[in-house]
Amino acid sequence: MNAPVTSFDTVSVTVLPSVARFNLRIAPADLSVASAAFGLTLPTKIGQGAQSGDRAAYCIGPDEWLLHAAEADQQAIVSAFAAVRADTAHSLVVISDREMTIGIDGPDALALLSVGCPIDLSRLPIGGAKRTVFDYAQVMLIRDAEDAFRVEVWRSYFPHVHGLLEIAARELTVGL
Amino acid sequence: MLLIHCPYCDDTLPELEFAYAGEAHIDRPADPSKLTDEEWRDFLFIRTNVKGVHAERWRHINGCGRFFNALRDTVSDRFLTTYKAGEARPDMQTLEAAE
Ligand SMILES: [Zn+2]
DSSP: OOOOOEEEESSEEEOOOOOEEEEEEOOOOGGHHHHHHTTTTOOOOOOOOOTTTTEEEEEEEEEEEEEEEGGGGGGHHHHHHHHHTTTTTTTEEEEEEEEEEEEESSSSHHHHTTTTTTOOOOGOOOOOEEEEEEEEEEEEEEEETTTTEEEEGGGGGGHHHHHHHHHHHHHHHHHO | OEEEEEEETTTTEEGGGGGEEEEEEOOOOOGGGGGHHHHHHHHHHHOOOOEEEEEEEETTTTTTTEEEEEETHHHHHOOEEEEETOOOOOOOHHHHOOO
């Protein structure tokens, strides 16, 4: 990527480095097994997140979680879950390369996201995440702070989503 | 834009996150080969097409991914309630009393 950062006074759009990403499906009753395997207590309410160091978990469905970790830990996490598979049915899918991550930071972050997100962003809790749409492309929206978000988008939709964010950020800067 | 309450997320969210999935509470016949052609046709294609309160399936496809059911008034487009898949259709009088 030639220019991964588009930065203005009020909002910046950054292509973030890659991360180990997993999609976990497991019965809520077995959640403690998954928490032990991942080394982080997984949240139980849809939309909630939990963080510890470079590990993070977000509940995105009644029995579905998005897990994040450092790239170097990917194989160890796969092995940890494989070790409990015989006794605890679950599915752990590595989706690290399926998506790309765009960081959106600054006082105008909410205004910029509202260009493509139909939801009431002010209700998304800090530290939480939600699967939603950005201009018809399905995305994961993660809120890191009051005015700091990450958007995870499938690779094939990335040029559209990133391009639209860059254009809208320029428009915000010139006051359109 | 319509706002729809997902009973799994317990959140009211814009219609863009959801997909319509037809009339609710239509059971697939346990043994299709025992049905007459007419009965099979009715199962596949014949719907009530009600003018008024309609029980229908929706999927929170750009959210938690779950199917659930809704009661919607097809005249006003107003959602009266939504409920989880597998639950019985709510009684209208109970609903009205709750309001
Ligand atoms: Zn939902």
